[in-house]
Amino acid sequence: MANTIEQATVAPLVKYDVNEAALAKTREECATLTCDTPQGYEAVRVAIGHLRTTRVAIEKRRVELKADALAFGRLVDSEAKRFTAMITEIESPLAAKKAAVDDEKERIKREAEAEKIRALEAEIAANRARQEAEAKALRDAEEARLADERKALEAERAALAEERRQAEAKAAEAERVEAAKREAERAKLAEERRAEEERQRAARKIEEERQRAEREAIEQERRKVAAEREKAERIEFERQAKIKAEAEAIAKAERDRIAAAEQAAKLAALAPDVEKVRAFSAAIRALPVPKGRTKDAKAVISEAVAALDKVASTLDYFGVA
Secondary structure, X not given: OHHXXXXXXXXXXXXXXXXXXXXXXXXXXXXXXXXXXXXXXXXXXXXXXXXXXXXXXXXXXXXXXXXXXXXXXXXXXXXXXXXXXXXXXXHHHHHHHHHHHHHHHHHHHHHHHHXXXXXXXXXXXXXXHHHHHHHHHHHHHHHHHHHHHHHHHHHHHHHHHHHHHHHHHHHHHHHHHHXXXXXXXXXXXXXXXXXXXXXXXHHHHHHHHHHHHHHHHHHHHHHHXXXXXXXXXXXXXXXXXXXXXXXXXXXXXXXXXXXXXXXXXXXXXHHHHHHHHHHHHHHHHOOOOOOOXXXXXXXXXXXXXXXXXXXXXXXXXXXXX
């Protein structure tokens, strides 16, 4: 509807040396033309020349009508640029004033956070001192208890050592008598064993010769079977290795693709928080470090600085791929 109204408004201003009625009449006349005869070919040629002349005239008229519109467009752009520059001259000082207030608010906020951290450090130091004192009292009590237990254990060990010495002396005498008996029995058994071993040695030699021949035949057959099995296993191993390598390559490519997509999604999700975390890390590193006068104070401050540095380092790695 709007386009129709716009055309109706602009149409009286746009005048060409042709109209729809004339074009409709020309279309009807040209629809019946053919090139089958010399006269028809000439009529078609003349019609094409007339249409070309009309089309060129329309293009020339279009350029003339549009010239003023282009000049008006350049004027619109120039005025818009001039007014925008004037507005910027007004807006920039206001933005600077607002930024100064915002920066001051941020400074106050940072100082408050620093004060909270200092209070927390003091509380941590007090708790550590209390815990160390309690631990020392427990250690002293435990050491005293262990000393008493050691004394009682040493006395018990001395009594046990005396009982063991007496028992060992009695056992040594009984062992001497028993050893004499065993020696006589051992000599008798040794003679009997020598005769039996001589008989068994001859029998074993015969059996060993038979078993050696049998083992050689079995070993020869085993080597043959082992060689065939090794060849089959090598072929199967190479086939399985090829299949496994191809499967692992496909799986790795898919894992790499999924990992890359997940990492990209993770980094995109973390992006809004990364700057906040990095700013927090920078604030921790910028904290002023007090100077202690005593050895204990210096140690506590050193531990606190190391702990804060570790926290800042942890924050620095947030969002790192």
